[in-house]
Amino acid sequence: xxxxxxxxxxxxxxxxxxxxxxxxxxxxxxxxxxxxxxxxxxxxxxxxxxxxxxxxxxxxxxxxxxxxxxxxxxxxxxxxxxxxxxxxxxxxxxxxxxxxxxxxxxxxxxxxxxxxxxxxxxxxxxxxxxxxxxxxxxxxxxxxxxxxxxxxxxxxxxxxxxxxxxxxxxxxxxxxxxxxxxxxxxxxxxxxxxxxxxxxxxxxxxxxxxxxxxxxxxxxxxxxxxxxxxxxxxxxxxxxxxxxxxxxxxxxxxxxxxxxxxxxxxxxxxxxxxxxxxxxxxxxxxxxxxxxxxxxxxxxxxxxxxxxxxxxxxxxxxxxxxxxxxxxxxxxxxxxxxxxxxxxxxxxxxxxxxxxxxxxxxxxxxxxxxxxxxxxxxxxxxxxxxxxxxxxxxxxxxxxxxxxxxxxxxxxxxxxxxxxxxxxxxxxxxxxxxxxxxxxxxxxxxxxxxxxxxxxxxxxxxxxxxxxxxxxxxxxxxxxxxxxxxxxxxxxxxxxxxxxxxxxxxxxxxxxxxxxxxxxxxxxxxx
Amino acid sequence: xxxxxxxxxxxxxxxxxxxxxxxxxxxxxxxxxxxxxxxxxxxxxxxxxxxxxxxxxxxxxxxxxxxxxxxxxxxxxxxxxxxxxxxxxxxxxxxxxxxxxxxxxxxxxxxxxxxxxxxxxxxxxxxxxxxxxxxxxxxxxxxxxxxxxxxxxxxxxxxxxxxxxxxxxxxxxxxx
Numbered sequence: 001x002x003x004x005x006x007x008x009x010x011x012x013x014x015x016x017x018x019x020x021x022x023x024x025x026x027x028x029x030x031x032x033x034x035x036x037x038x039x040x041x042x043x044x045x046x047x048x049x050x051x052x053x054x055x056x057x058x059x060x061x062x063x064x065x066x067x068x069x070x071x072x073x074x075x076x077x078x079x080x081x082x083x084x085x086x087x088x089x090x091x092x093x094x095x096x097x098x099x100x101x102x103x104x105x106x107x108x109x110x111x112x113x114x115x116x117x118x119x120x121x122x123x124x125x126x127x128x129x130x131x132x133x134x135x136x137x138x139x140x141x142x143x144x145x146x147x148x149x150x151x152x153x154x155x156x157x158x159x160x161x162x163x164x165x166x167x168x169x170x171x172x173x174x175x176x177x178x179x180x181x182x183x184x185x186x187x188x189x190x191x192x193x194x195x196x197x198x199x200x201x202x203x204x205x206x207x208x209x210x211x212x213x214x215x216x217x218x219x220x221x222x223x224x225x226x227x228x229x230x231x232x233x234x235x236x237x238x239x240x241x242x243x244x245x246x247x248x249x250x251x252x253x254x255x256x257x258x259x260x261x262x263x264x265x266x267x268x269x270x271x272x273x274x275x276x277x278x279x280x281x282x283x284x285x286x287x288x289x290x291x292x293x294x295x296x297x298x299x300x301x302x303x304x305x306x307x308x309x310x311x312x313x314x315x316x317x318x319x320x321x322x323x324x325x326x327x328x329x330x331x332x333x334x335x336x337x338x339x340x341x342x343x344x345x346x347x348x349x350x351x352x353x354x355x356x357x358x359x360x361x362x363x364x365x366x367x368x369x370x371x372x373x374x375x376x377x378x379x380x381x382x383x384x385x386x387x388x389x390x391x392x393x394x395x396x397x398x399x400x401x402x403x404x405x406x407x408x409x410x411x412x413x414x415x416x417x418x419x420x421x422x423x424x425x426x427x428x429x430x431x432x433x434x435x436x437x438x439x440x441x442x443x444x445x446x447x448x449x450x451x452x453x454x455x456x457x458x459x460x461x462x463x464x465x466x467x468x469x470x471x472x473x474x475x476x477x478x479x480x481x482x483x484x485x486x487x488x489x490x491x492x493x494x495x496x497x498x499x500x501x502x503x504x505x506x507x508x509x510x511x512x513x514x515x516x517x518x519x520x521x522x523x524x525x526x527x
Numbered sequence: 528x529x530x531x532x533x534x535x536x537x538x539x540x541x542x543x544x545x546x547x548x549x550x551x552x553x554x555x556x557x558x559x560x561x562x563x564x565x566x567x568x569x570x571x572x573x574x575x576x577x578x579x580x581x582x583x584x585x586x587x588x589x590x591x592x593x594x595x596x597x598x599x600x601x602x603x604x605x606x607x608x609x610x611x612x613x614x615x616x617x618x619x620x621x622x623x624x625x626x627x628x629x630x631x632x633x634x635x636x637x638x639x640x641x642x643x644x645x646x647x648x649x650x651x652x653x654x655x656x657x658x659x660x661x662x663x664x665x666x667x668x669x670x671x672x673x674x675x676x677x678x679x680x681x682x683x684x685x686x687x688x689x690x691x692x693x694x695x696x697x698x699x700x701x702x703x
Contacts, residue, residue, distance in 0.1 A: 108533060171540045175533055182531035213540040217547025232551060235637050236694030240564065243554045247547060310561060 014517055022117075025109030026517065027094045028412075030116050034091025035405070037119055039481070041083030042398075044127070046474050048076040053470040055453055059460050069453035070138035071130065077141025081259065082166050083123050085393065088401045089262040090115075090173050093201045095412065097177060099508035099515065100195045102186025102524045107179040108172075115172040122165035129155035140451060142252065145233035145244040149225045156226065160219045167216045174208035177201055186507070188526035192283065195506050199286050200265030203293045207254045207261070210297075215251040218244065242307050249300035257296045260360075260392060261289055263400030264331055267353045270407050271335050273504040274350035275342025281334040288327035295324050305376045314373040321371040325364065332361055345502075348422030352403035355395055355430050363391030366441065381451075384444025390437045394473075399429075402480065410496035413488045414514030421483040428476030435469025562644035569650045569677060570657075575617060583614040583678040589649070592690035593622060600627045602667075603693050612676040612687070617652060621669040622691065626662040634693055635659050636670070641688045648680035649687055656691065 014020045014029065024030060051072045055063045064072070094112065098105055106112045129136040134153035137143065148156060181202045185194070194202075221232040221244075231237025233244045264285075272279040279285065301309060301317040309317070335357050344350070366388040370376050379385060402425075410416050439462040444450075448459045455463065486492045496513040507526070511519050558564045589612045591605035606621040626632050636656040640646035655670035662668050674689075 111533075175536050175540075178536055179531055179533045209536065209539045210543050213544035214547040214550075217544050217550075221548075221551075235692065236635050238637075240554070240558075242564075243551065246554060247550050250547075250550070310563060 023113070025105070025113050027098050027106045027109070027112065028515065028517065030106075030112050031091045031094030031096075032412075033116050034087045034094060034119075037116075037123075038084050038088035038091060038401075041079050041087065041123065042477070043481075045076050045079035045084055046477065048072045048079070049470060050474055052076060053467040056455070056463050057467040058464065059455055059457055061454055064453070066453045067135060067138055070140075070451065071136040073451050074137045074140055074143075075126070075130070078126065078137070079123070080393070081141060081255075082163075083119075083126075085259045085397050085401070086170065087119060089201075089204070089259070089397075090170075092197075092262065092266070092401070092404055092408075093173075093177055096408065096508065097180060097198055097201060098184070099511065099519060100198050100506055101181065101184060101189055102507045102520045102526065103180060103184035104518060104520050106176050107184055108176045111172050112176055115169045115176065118165050118169040122162045122169065125158050125165075126162040129158050132158070142248060143222075144248070145222065145225070145241045149222050149233055152226070157223065160223050163219045164216055167212045170208050170212045174205035174212070177205040178209070181205075186520070186523040186526050192286070193526060195265075196268040196279065196282070196285055197262065197265035200261040200263075200289050203289050204258050204261045207258050207293055207296065211251045211254040211258075214247065215255075218247045218251065221247075242304075245304050245307060246301065249303045250297075252303065253300040254293070254296040256389075256392070257292055259397045261293065263356065263360075263397050264289060266400045266404045266407075267335065267356050268338075269504075269506070270349045270353040270403055271338050271357075273407075273501050274347060274353070275339045275344050276502060277338055277342045278505070279334065280337040280340075281330070284330050285334055288330040291327040292324060295320065295327075299324065302371055302373075302376070305373045306380045318371055318373040322368060325368055328364055332357060332364075347406075347501075348417070348419060348426055349403045349407035351423070351426045351430075352399045352406065355426070356399045356403065359391055359395030359399070359433070363388055363393075363396055366391065379444065381449055382444040383440045383448045383450055386450045387437050387440035387444055390440070394437065395430075395433050402429075405480075405484065407501075408508070409484065409487060410500045411508060411513050411515055414496055415487050415491070415493035416496050416500075417483050417487045417493060421479055425476055425479040425483065428479065429473060432469050432471075432473030432476055436466055436473050437469075439463075439466050439469075562642075562646055565640035565643040565646045566638070567643070567646040568638070568640050569647060570654075571650045571652050571675075575652065583680070585614045585676065585680055585682065585684070587612050587648075587676050587680065587685050587687055589618075589674065589676075590686070590688040591620070591622075592688060593693075594690060595624070595693040601625060601693065603691075606669075612674065614676040614678050614680060617673055617675050619653075619671065619673045621671055622655065623667060623669055624662060624693065625667040626664060629664050631661055631663045632695055633659050633661050634695060636691045636693050639690050639692070641690070645680075645684050645687060648677040648684050649689065650675045650677050 014026065015023065021029060021033060051064060052069065055061070055069055094106065097103075132153075132155040134155060136155055137148070137153065137159045139147040139152060143159075181194070181198060221230070224230040225232050225234055225239075231239040233239050233241045235241065268279050268285060299317055299321045301313060302321045305314060305317070366384065370379055370385065370388055406417060406422055443459045443462045446459065448455055498511070498513050499509050500513060507520075507524060508515070510524065559567055588609055590609040591607065593603045593605055595601040595603035602623065602625040604623055606623065610618060610620065612618060622636075624634070638654070638656045640649050651672075651674050653671060653673035655672060660668070660670060676684075
C-alpha cells in the first residue's frame with residue numbers, strides 16, 4: 001500500500017536537492033531558473049552601469065581607464081540585452097504559456113532543460129573575458145567590424161562562442177514555444193481566443209527563429225575573418241565593413257521587437273485586470289503585433305543613416321520606420337481606451353503597467369524623431385540615442401517584466417508580495433528612471449557623443465544629475481529583490497486566493513495558488 | 528487538429544543561417560546594380576583600338592585621391608592631382624609610394640570611384656590595384672595606371688574622382 005502511494009507521489013512532486021534543478025523538465029522549474037538567471041544578469045549589468053555612471057559623474061577621468069570604460073559599456077549592453085531582458089521573457093513564457101493555454105507542460109521538455117542550461121555557460125564565458133589578457137570585448141554591444149575583428153582584443157573569440165551558445169539556446173526556446181502554442185492548446189482555444197501574452201510570444205518566437213541565425217551567421221563571418229583569413233568585412237581583401245552593419249541590423253532591428261512584444265502582451269493583461277474591463281480591441285492588438293513584426297524586417301538601415309546610403313535608401317528606411325508608429329499607436333490607444341471609464345485600482349503591477357504606457361510612448365516618440373533621416377544626422381551616436389533606447393528598454397521592457405512578476409508571483413508561490421514595499425519600489429524606480437534617462441535627451445541634443453568616458457564641461461551638470469538618478473534607480477531594485485525573497489523563500493505575506501485579483505481573465509487563475517507542480521493534466525475545455 | 532512538427536519548424540533557423548551568408552553576394556549584386564561603393568568601373572581587356580574608334584569625344588575631369596594612413600609615412604600620392612579624360616583616348620599616369628621600412632612590403636590598393644552611379648563610365652585598361660605590388664625596403668616605386676572615359680558616358684558626366692586606399696597584404700586585416 002505504501003509503495004503505491006510512494007510511486008504516485010513520485011509523479012506529483014519534484015525531486016529533492018540540487019539535481020531537481022539540473023534534471024528538471026518541468027516548465028515551472030525551468031521558468032523559475034530563467035527568471036533567477038535574468039535577475040542575476042540584471043544585477044551584474046546594473047553594477048557595470050554603476051561603474052559607467054560613477055566615471056561620468058564628473059568630467060575628466062577619475063575611476064577607470066578609457067579601455068575599461070569601453071569594456072563596461074559593451075558588457076553592460078550585452079548582458080542586459082541577452083542576459084537579462086531576453087531570458088526574463090523566456091522565463092515568463094515557460095511559466096505562463098502552458099498555464100494560459102491549458103497545457104500540462106511545454107511541448108519539448110528536454111529541449112527546454114537544455115536551452116536553459118546552455119545559458120549559464122554562455123554568460124559564464126562572456127564574463128570570464130573580463131579577466132583575460134587584453135580585457136573583455138570593448139567594441140560596443142553592436143560589435144561593428146573592423147573594431148570587433150581587426151582591432152579587437154583576443155577575447156573576441158570567446159565572445160563569438162558565447163553568442164553562438166546563447167543563440168542556440170534562444171532558437172531552441174523559440175521552437176519550443178511555437179510547437180507548444182500550435183499543438184497543445186486546450187480544446188476550444190482557437191487562435192483568436194488565445195491570451196495576448198501567448199499571441200505576442202508566438203510572434204516573438206517567429207522573430208527569434210528568423211533572426212537569431214542571422215546573428216549566428218554574422219559572428220561566424222567575424223570568426224572566419226579573424227582566424228581563417230577570409231575577408232567578409234575587410235576592405236583590403238575585397239570585403240566591406242559597411243556590410244557588417246547591414247547584416248547585424250538585419251538581426252538587430254527585429255531583436256528590439258523581440259525585447260518589447262512580450263511586454264505588450266503582459267501590459268495588456270494587467271491593464272485589463274486592474275481596470276476591471278475586458279481589453280479594448282483584442283483583434284486589433286493581434287494584428288498590430290503582427291504588423292510590427294513584419295515591418296521590423298524592412299527598417300534595419302535606419303540605424304545606419306550616416307554610413308552613406310543613397311537618397312532613395314534614406315527615404316525608404318525613413319518612411320518605413322515611421323510606418324511602425326501606426327500599429328504602435330493602435331496599441332497605446334487600446335491600452336488607454338481599456339482604462340477609460342474603468343474601475344481602476346493602483347496595485348503595484350498596475351502602477352508599473354501605466355508607467356510602461358507613458359514612458360514607453362516617450363521612447364517611441366524619440367524613436368520617431370530619430371527616424372527622420374536628416375535629423376538623425378545630428379542625433380546619430382549621441383546621448384539622444386542612448387536616452388531613446390533606454391526609455392523603451394528600461395521603463396519599457398524591464399518595467400513590464402517587473403509588473404509581470406508582481407502580477408503572477410502570488411499565483412507562482414501562493415503568497416502576496418508586500419504591497420507597501422512594492423509601492424516604494426515602483427515610485428523609487430519611476431523617479432530614478434526619469435532622473436536617469438530624461439536629461440540624456442538634453443545632453444544628446446546638445447551634442448554629447450555616446451560611449452565616451454570623458455566629456456566637454458558644458459555637459460557636467462546634467463551628467464551629475466543622471467548619475468544620481470542611476471544610483472537611485474539601481475539601488476531601488478534591491479527593494480524588489482528583498483520583496484521577492486521574503487515572499488518566496490522567506491515565506492512571509494498573506495495567503496493568495498486562487499483568483500488573486502478581482503476577476504482576472506485567463507486559465508491560469510482557475511488553478512489553485514500556489515500553482516501545483518503539474519497543472520492541466522486533463523485539458524480544460526474553453527468555451 | 529493538425530500538429531506542427533518541431534523538425535519542420537527547425538528548418539527555418541537552418542535556412543535563415545544560410546540566408547545570412549547569402550546576404551554577402553546579394554550585397555555585392557545590390558552594390559553593382561545601384562553603383563554604391565564606386566566599385567563598378569569597367570575593366571577593359573579587349574583590343575585598345577576599339578576604344579579609340581568609338582566616335583564619342585566627350586570629356587570629363589578625373590581627380591585622383593590617395594589614402595594610406597593617418598601618419599602618411601608612406602608618401603602615397605598621385606603624380607597629378609587631376610587630368611582631362613576624353614572618351615577613347617588612353618591616358619597613363621602614376622601613383623607614387625615609398626616604403627619607409629627595412630624590409631620589403633606587399634601592398635594591395637583598393638579603388639573607389641565617385642560619384643558611384645557614374646563609376647561604370649570609367650574604363651581601366653591597366654591598374655596597380657589589379658594585383659598585389661611588392662615595394663622593396665626604403666625605396667620609392669611608381670605604380671602605373673591607364674584609364675579612359677567610356678564611349679557610353681552620357682553628356683552630364685563631366686567629373687569623376689578616383690581614390691585608392693592602401694593596405695598591407697601580409698596582414699590583410701591590418702592597416703599600416
